[in-house]
Amino acid sequence: MANVLLTHSYHLPYDPKQVRKMQPYAPLGTLYAASALRAGNISVAVFDTMLEPPNPGFANALKQVRPRIVAIYEDDFNFLSKMCLTRMRELAWQLAREAREAGAVVIAHGSDATDQAEAYLHNGVDFVLRGEAEQTLVEFCSSILSSCPLLDIPGLVYLDGAGNFIQSAIRTPKNATWSTLPRPARELIDLEPYREAWTSAHGHFSTNVVASRGCPYRCNWCAKPISGNKFQIRPANLVAAEIRELKEMYGVQHIWFGDDVFALNHNWVQDFANEIEAMHCALPFKIQSRADLMTHTTVAGLKRAGCVEIWMGVESGSQKVLNAMDKGLHVSDVVTARSRLADEGIRACYFLQFGYPGETWEDIQQTIALVRNTHPDDIGISFSYPLPGTVFYERVQEQIGAKRNWTDSDDLCVMFRATYKDEFYKALRNALHAEVDSWKNEDSSETADAGFLWQQVFDLEPKTRNAEATTLSRSDSNDTRTLVPLHALVAAGRPI
Numbered sequence: 431m432a433n434v435l436l437t438h439s440y441h442l443p444y445d446p447k448q449v450r451k452m453q454p455y456a457p458l459g460t461l462y463a464a465s466a467l468r469a470g471n472i473s474v475a476v477f478d479t480m481l482e483p484p485n486p487g488f489a490n491a492l493k494q495v496r497p498r499i500v501a502i503y504e505d506d507f508n509f510l511s512k513m514c515l516t517r518m519r520e521l522a523w524q525l526a527r528e529a530r531e532a533g534a535v536v537i538a539h540g541s542d543a544t545d546q547a548e549a550y551l552h553n554g555v556d557f558v559l560r561g562e563a564e565q566t567l568v569e570f571c572s573s574i575l576s577s578c579p580l581l582d583i584p585g586l587v588y589l590d591g592a593g594n595f596i597q598s599a600i601r602t603p604k605n606a607t608w609s610t611l612p613r614p615a616r617e618l619i620d621l622e623p624y625r626e627a628w629t630s631a632h633g634h635f636s637t638n639v640v641a642s643r644g645c646p647y648r649c650n651w652c653a654k655p656i657s658g659n660k661f662q663i664r665p666a667n668l669v670a671a672e673i674r675e676l677k678e679m680y681g682v683q684h685i686w687f688g689d690d691v692f693a694l695n696h697n698w699v700q701d702f703a704n705e706i707e708a709m710h711c712a713l714p715f716k717i718q719s720r721a722d723l724m725t726h727t728t729v730a731g732l733k734r735a736g737c738v739e740i741w742m743g744v745e746s747g748s749q750k751v752l753n754a755m756d757k758g759l760h761v762s763d764v765v766t767a768r769s770r771l772a773d774e775g776i777r778a779c780y781f782l783q784f785g786y787p788g789e790t791w792e793d794i795q796q797t798i799a800l801v802r803n804t805h806p807d808d809i810g811i812s813f814s815y816p817l818p819g820t821v822f823y824e825r826v827q828e829q830i831g832a833k834r835n836w837t838d839s840d841d842l843c844v845m846f847r848a849t850y851k852d853e854f855y856k857a858l859r860n861a862l863h864a865e866v867d868s869w870k871n872e873d874s875s876e877t878a879d880a881g882f883l884w885q886q887v888f889d890l891e892p893k894t895r896n897a898e899a900t901t902l903s904r905s906d907s908n909d910t911r912t913l914v915p916l917h918a919l920v921a922a923g924r925p926i
Contacts, residue, residue, distance in 0.1 A: 431473075431496050432474050432475040432495050432497055433472055433498050433499060433575055434467055434472055434473070434497055434498070434499045434501060435475050435492070435495045435497035435529075435534070436467075436474060436476045436501050437476065437488065437500065437503070437525060438457045438459075438460045438478075438502065438503060438511070438540075439502060439504065439521040439525065439540075440457070440479065440480060440504070440510055440511055440518055441479045441480065441483070441484055441521060442454050442481055443483075444517045444518075444838065445515075445838045446838065446840060447838065447839050447840035448510070448838075452631035452632070453631075453632075453636070453686075454481055454623075454624055455480075455508070455636075455637065455686060455688070456480070456614075456616060456619060456621065456624060456637060457478060457505035457508065457619075458507045458614050458638055458639075458640055459504060459506040459507050459508070459511070460478075460503045460504070461476070461615050461616060461619070462564060462608070462611055462614050463501065463503045463539075463563075463564050464614070464618055465613065465614055465615045466567065466568050468612070470568035472568065472572065472575070475497070476615070476618040476619050477491040477495075478620070479521070479525075480624075481623045481624070482623070484524065488525055489528060492528065492529065492534070497529075497534050498534060498535065499535045499536075499537065500525070500529035500532075500534040500535070500537070501536075501537040501538070501539065501571075502522050502525055502529075502536070502540070502543075502555070503537075503538075503539045503563075503567070504518075504522075504539060504540025504541065504542070504543070506540070506541070506562075506643075506656045507640050507688040507689075511540055511542075512541045512653065513541075513815070513835075513839060514541055514542040514653075515838055515839065515841075516836070516837050517837055517838050519549075519835070522538065522542070522543070522550070523554055523555075526538065526550070526555045527553070527554035535556050536554060536555050536557070537555070537556065537557045537559060537571075538550050538555040538557070538558050538559070539558070539563045541656060542835075543555070544558070544561075544655040545655060545817070547560070547587045548595050551588065551589050556588065557586060557587065558586070558588070559585055559587075560585035560586075560587065560602045561585040561602035561603040561605075561656060562604050562605035562608060562656060562657055562660075563605070564605050565605050565607065566586070566603050569583055570583045581598070582598060582600060583598060583600070584600040584602065584603040585601075585602040586598040604657065604658070608643055608662060609643075609663060609664045609665070613668070613675075616680075624637065625681075634683040634684050635680075635681060635684070636682070636683065636684035636685065636686055637676060637682045637685065637686070638685070638686045638687070638688050639669065639672055639673060639676070639686075639687055640664075640687065640689050641664055641666075641669045641687060641689055641692065641702070642661060642662065642663040642664065642689045642690075642691070643662055643690075644657035644659070644660045644662060644690060645659070645691045646659050646661045647659075647720070647757075647758060648756055649755055649756055649758075650755060650756040650820060651755060651783075651786070651814060651815075651816070651817075652820065653817035653818065653819050653820050653823075655818075661691075661694065663694075663695055666698055666701040666702040666704075667701075669702060669705075670702060670706050670709050670711060671705075671709065673685060673713055676713075677711050678711075682713065683713065683714075684713060684714050684715065685713050685714070685715035685736075686715065687715060687716070687717045687718070688718075689717065689718060690718065691718065691720060692717035692718060692719045693719045693724075693728050693732060694719075696723075696725065696728050699728050699731040699732060699735070700727070700731045702731070702735050703731045706734075706736060707734065712735065712736040713736055714737075715735075715736050715737055715739075716737070716738060716739035716740065716741065716777075717732075717739075717740055717741070718740075718741045718743070718781075719740055719741075719742060720742060720743060720759065720763075721742045721759060721763040721767035721768075722758075722760070722763040722767070724740070724742075724767035724771065725770075726770060729770045729771060729776065730774065733774040733775070738776060738777060739776065739807075740771060740776055740778060741779045741810070742764070742767060743757075743759075743781045744764050744782060745757060745759075745781065745783045746782070746783065746786070746789070746797050747793075747797035747798070747799060747801070748789065748793035748797060749761050750793060751786055751788070751793050754786065754787070754788050755822075756821070761796075764800065764804065765800075768804040768806065777807040778804075779806055779807055779808040779810070780801065780806045780808075781809075781810050781812070782797060782801075782809055782810065782812070782862075783812050783814055784797070784811065784813055784814070784858060784859070785813040785844050785848040785849070785855055786814045786822075787822075787846070787848070787899075788849075788901050791849075798862065801862065801865075805869060806866070809862065809863065811859045811862065811863065812842065813843075813848075813855050814844065814846075814848065815836065815845070816845060816846060825900070829845075829846040830845050831845070833845060846900060847898050847899050848896060848899060848900070849895065849899045850894045850895060850896060851894040853890060853894055854887070854891060854894035857883065860883050860886075861880060861883035861884045861886065861887050864879055864880040864883050865880040867880075
């Protein structure tokens with residue numbers, strides 16, 4: 431038994447794209463909340479929905495734990511949770527109704543609950559906690575368990591007795607003590623299914639760690655409902671010690687850092703590498719970062735610490751588009767970072783985004799050219815997705831219809847008036863992925879397949895233009911297709 435049962439709403443089998451990838455990671459945000467509750471002397475259990483079926487698993491957990499409080503506490507470090515997928519929302523509401531029927535007080539926390547608080551409150555949730563909520567979760571649960579719930583908790587949202595929507599007058603909290611919390615309570619979940627999934631699909635066991643929370647950059651399409659622009663980082667020695675524990679106690683063989691932006695603090699990177707070396711606990715790891723953070727010193731420090739792969743938010747090869755996004759990045763930064771990572775033998779991978787308002791055919795070709803000229807080791811492609819709280823959303827919200835969120839991570843529906851229709855962007859994604867994949871081996875059939883897919887892109891380009899496309903800026907350059915030479919793809923047997 432426990433006073434609080436924590437859970438979350440991301441169930442991997444509900445997301446076909448992630449099933450194909452089969453890279454499940456433990457819900458660190460949920461487990462940090464568990465650590466905070468424990469530190470507050472509140473007994474807690476966790477039902478992890480990542481790999482275990484919610485039906486009948488959650489009902490069984492309710493019977494076994496018999497909690498007074500159920501907190502659907504999403505993993506704020508999981509980019510999939512931040513995407514506010516409707517399949518997750520549906521499951522969250524299902525869990526909330528089951529918990530309420532079992533007699534528990536239901537609390538919800540997460541990006542989607544923050545954006546859609548009133549909808550959650552009408553679907554089984556009693557209270558929503560906004561912001562960095564570990565500390566407020568402890569305070570609020572303590573007050574409920576003492577039978578005197580406090581309604582002036584920072585970031586608290588609820589419905590009063592008359593059904594009116596009430597928000598706490600105290601500002602949304604930023605938990606300044608997060609970096610000193612005990613490490614996430616992994617012992618409250620079963621890591622063996624994760625190990626089995628990873629080793630079966632990839633031959634090694636990877637798990638996740640976070641060294642920092644938040645991101646101070648102001649890309650205008652990036653939603654930050656939890657941390658805003660605040661950034662804080664854990665002491666390097668504690669992060670290294672956590673990796674040593676994972677390596678020695680759990681047999682972990684690889685680490686994924688779930689930080690929004692790793693290596694922001696250059697001195698910290700050197701301290702971290704020193705701690706890893708001193709503890710003799712190096713494991714290969716991958717991170718997310720920015721191209722303009724990849725100085726010679728930082729790249730060398732990352733290599734020393736064990737970094738083998740860096741995913742950079744490149745977004746576009748068009749400086750015009752990057753400027754429109756308020757990305758604060760130059761295309762030349764990407765070229766330089768790619769070269770420096772190659773020199774150190776670190777895989778350089780690009781996150782790319784198509785469909786941003788004002789992006790033209792020429793801009794798209796510039797992105798293709800950047801990929802071809804720099805040869806990243808891998809790419810991830812998404813389409814511009816307007817989420818509440820962003821400048822991008824404010825610009826296009828009047829164009830968004832009934833569908834306001836993606837169903838799962840492979841939905842990729844363009845929900846505003848982009849330059850092209852979905853069909854074109856999906857063909858573009860398939861062609862560019864196929865070309866990059868063809869670089870990994872000498873199979874001429876894959877190159878030919880890429881050429882066929884590019885032909886589909888060419889065929890669709892004039893047919894799928896949106897006459898009412900949103901344009902935030904205008905390019906005076908001529909529309910040219912010389913950046914995508916099909917003959918080079920097919921006849922030469924290798925992409926340029």
